[in-house]
Amino acid sequence: MVDSLHSHHNAHESMQAPSISLKHDFLPKADTLFMQLKNEVVWDERMRARKTASFGVAYDYSQIRYAPNTMPGFLQIVCKAIENELGFLPNNCLLNFYTDGNSSMGFHSDFTGDLAEGSGVAIISLGSQRQIVYRSKADKSQEFAYPLPPGSLLYMSAAIQDDWLHAIPKEAGAGERISMTFRKIVP
Ligand SMILES: O=C(O)CCC(=O)C(=O)O
Numbered sequence: 001m002v003d004s005l006h007s008h009h010n011a012h013e014s015m016q017a018p019s020i021s022l023k024h025d026f027l028p029k030a031d032t033l034f035m036q037l038k039n040e041v042v043w044d045e046r047m048r049a050r051k052t053a054s055f056g057v058a059y060d061y062s063q064i065r066y067a068p069n070t071m072p073g074f075l076q077i078v079c080k081a082i083e084n085e086l087g088f089l090p091n092n093c094l095l096n097f098y099t100d101g102n103s104s105m106g107f108h109s110d111f112t113g114d115l116a117e118g119s120g121v122a123i124i125s126l127g128s129q130r131q132i133v134y135r136s137k138a139d140k141s142q143e144f145a146y147p148l149p150p151g152s153l154l155y156m157s158a159a160i161q162d163d164w165l166h167a168i169p170k171e172a173g174a175g176e177r178i179s180m181t182f183r184k185i186v187p
């Protein structure tokens with residue numbers, strides 16, 4: 001099922017929800033992939049708030065440079081599934097490992113200047129369910145929260161980043177979560 005909410009670019013836009021799309025049960029066997037990534041990935045610990053890893057083309061993210069890294073076959077399959085669903089083939093997958101409910105990501109917008117024309121950011125969630133919260137840049141009081149169950153696919157167009165910040169807030173009691181963020185980067 002796809003929940004797609006389209007904002008109308010008018011004066012009341014801040015009252016509209018962000019035009020993300022969220023598809024539940026996109027990825028089968030989310031638990032298996034979670035365990036495989038958790039155990040087999042060489043996690044980068046340069047960041048304080050969470051562990052990360054990058055596959056595919058080199059990528060600069062959050063002031064950290066990730067070297068090019070071969071995309072393993074099982075991630076190439078996920079990239080193909082995303083191409084089927086969203087119409088672009090990602091060439092980078094950045095993983096975020098939130099070890100517990102204290103791991104978080106503060107409000108930010110993703111840089112879109114290096115994304116291929118017509119593509120945005122796709123996020124597959126694995127492990128413990130967390131919420132993503134969108135906050136309107138025009139009216140900070142406007143916030144919209146969406147639960148991200150394991151196996152779900154969230155898509156944000158590049159344009160959403162102009163009008164909205166997003167965050168993964170701390171959540172007491174949450175367990176381990178891995179998010180897989182996919183981009184088609186133009187070198
Ligand atoms: O972990 C998530 O679902 C959000 C990731 C994110 O916003 C990012 O990597 O920029």
Ligand SMILES: [Fe+2]
Pocket residue numbers: 108109110166
């Ligand atoms: Fe982000």
